[in-house]
Amino acid sequence: MQVSVETTSNIERRMTIGVPAQEIDAAVQKRLQETARTVRLNGFRPGKVPLSVVKRRFGASVRQEIVGEVMRDNYMKALEEQEIVPAGWPKFEPKSLEEGKDLEFVAIFEVLPEIELGDLSKIAVEKPVSEIADKDVDTMIDNLRRQQATMKSVKRKSKNKDIVTIDFKGSIDGEEFEGGAAEGQRLTLGSGQMIPGFEKAIVGGKAGEELEIEVTFPEDYHNEELAGKPAKFDIKIHEVQEPQLPELDEEFFKKFGIEADSEESFRAEVQKNMERELKQAVSNKVKNDVVDGLLEVTELEVPESLIDQEIDRLRQEAVQRFGGQVDFQQLPKEIFQDQAARRVKTGLLFQEVIKKNDLKADDAKVEEKIQEIASTYEQPEEVIAHFSSPEQKGQIESVVLEDAVVDLVLEQAKVKEKKMKYEEAVKAGQPQR
Known part of the structure; x- marks a missing residue:
């Protein structure tokens, strides 16, 4: 196998691979022999079809299959040999397919960009500062009552x-x-x-x-x-x-999963939920500003293959939200283009910050995050058990790592606190699409 690699842009590569003709011919011959043992043709007993007949009937299609497999397998070997990590699946362009001659093809693919993080001190972050007033709790309870009116x-x-x-x-x-x-x-x-x-x-x-x-x-x-x-x-x-509006009684409280025997204890639970929501909103707002800042100070060329993969994920998520009534591929890709690009860029930038600063998911913070999530459920011990598996715990570790990236950027960024009403702060923390 002969391999040469051409750099056509910061993230695109053209890999030319040559495979000896005998390798192709041997693989085709082996596949035809296997076919002859199993194929059924009129006029011949099973397993007794002459190889010449099999070759005449199936030779072209078998060769096409073999060439596809050989291109894929040799591409994977070449990547390992050249120590290249692709960002997505390649596009193959055969240059020579003539039978009896060496196979030559080009694999065009993208690689992850080399990222040079910008000046983090130029990032501006606006952090909401808010308190939950009695009237905010009154408004929330009024909204809950109107939902059941x-x-x-x-x-x-x-x-x-x-x-x-x-x-x-x-x-x-x-x-x-x-x-x-x-x-x-x-x-x-x-x-x-x-x-x-x-x-x-x-x-x-x-x-x-x-x-x-x-x-x-x-x-x-x-x-x-x-x-x-x-x-x-x-x-x-x-x-x-x-x-x-319904009365504030135990029957009403239970509709929202709250075990309370008085309006006072119900208000306390509602306020506790609002405090969690406010904390999450502030965290979301700060993270959005950090992401915006990283994108502003860092030049980043993104592989289209990664964006396409993310678009497909977003389309599948959209189909699931709407009950799976349509094929996700029927949804126009353009709808998700900006959101997918932002997600991919964010992932690449966070990975670079993690790698550059050798960040790790702190075990104590992982446990704290699990406890925090579990506290919002009626059976917290079941949630804790759920996150005991390596796969589920890994998801929490990823969240903790993202928090670590945000904290690191905040240490260098210009952070300005801004007083907001509860509703304004919650709205400011709504996730960007």
Whole structure:
């Protein structure tokens, strides 16, 4: 086997491999002999088909199979010989396939980039600082009650948090626009589901009333054709419903997996959950800023093969979320391109920080993380047992290592604390897509 490697870019390689003709011919001959022992052809007894007949019938397809296997096997041997680690599967380009002559082919593949981390002191991180006030707990409990509310139709004027059933039709300069009309739409007033001004204009309306309102689409509206434009909406209110909130009793508490015998103990559990959520949100926000900073200060060329693999993973995750009703390959790759690229870049950068600083997953922190996760479940001992297997524990070790990378970057980055309300902090920590 003859091998030569050409560097065509920072991450692309062209490996030319030559395989002697006798190696191909011997493998083809062996496969044809195996085929002759098992193939069934009219006019011949099983196992008695002449080799010449088998070669005439199956020679071309067998050779094609063998060439494919030889290219794959010799490519793997060449990688080991050249001490090259590819980033993904190659594209094979045969240069010489003529029978009786040496096989020559090119394997085009990508390798992981060599990364030179940028100046970590140039990274800016904004860390939310927030406390959970009594009114935040009140709001959370009110939201929980509304999730379990029953609805009662009312004749009075509508107010915020009522649910109205409406028809609406929108127009710009007298022309209706796509997506600007609906019938039987249920809308919670004050939810911010519609564009600014829409819900506010309905507040005070009663069942049976018809309204004509004027609103303006936000400048950053997702549909650029509508962004910033004034519009008129004709609205008919069919029904106004008032939520009937459940009592704060043990039956209600159990619906949220909380064993509490009083409103006070229920509030304490709710606040504890909110504190966990806030802690995670702050951690997410800081990590997002660290990732953004690493991407800004470090030049990084990413193998397309890794991005394609990540896109496939994201497509499969999307299919699972929607109940597996479609083949993941039917989902357009472009939808996931940016998210996949960010994930791959983040993984490569974190790996480089880990390698450069010889970071290890601290056993105590791994145990602490397992205990933290287990504490959110009704049967924590079962969760702890679940993470006792090497595979599951390895997942926690990866999380702890990521935390170690973030901590290391924070030691050198410019960290600025910013006071936020609870809801603002939680929103700031929502994961980036």
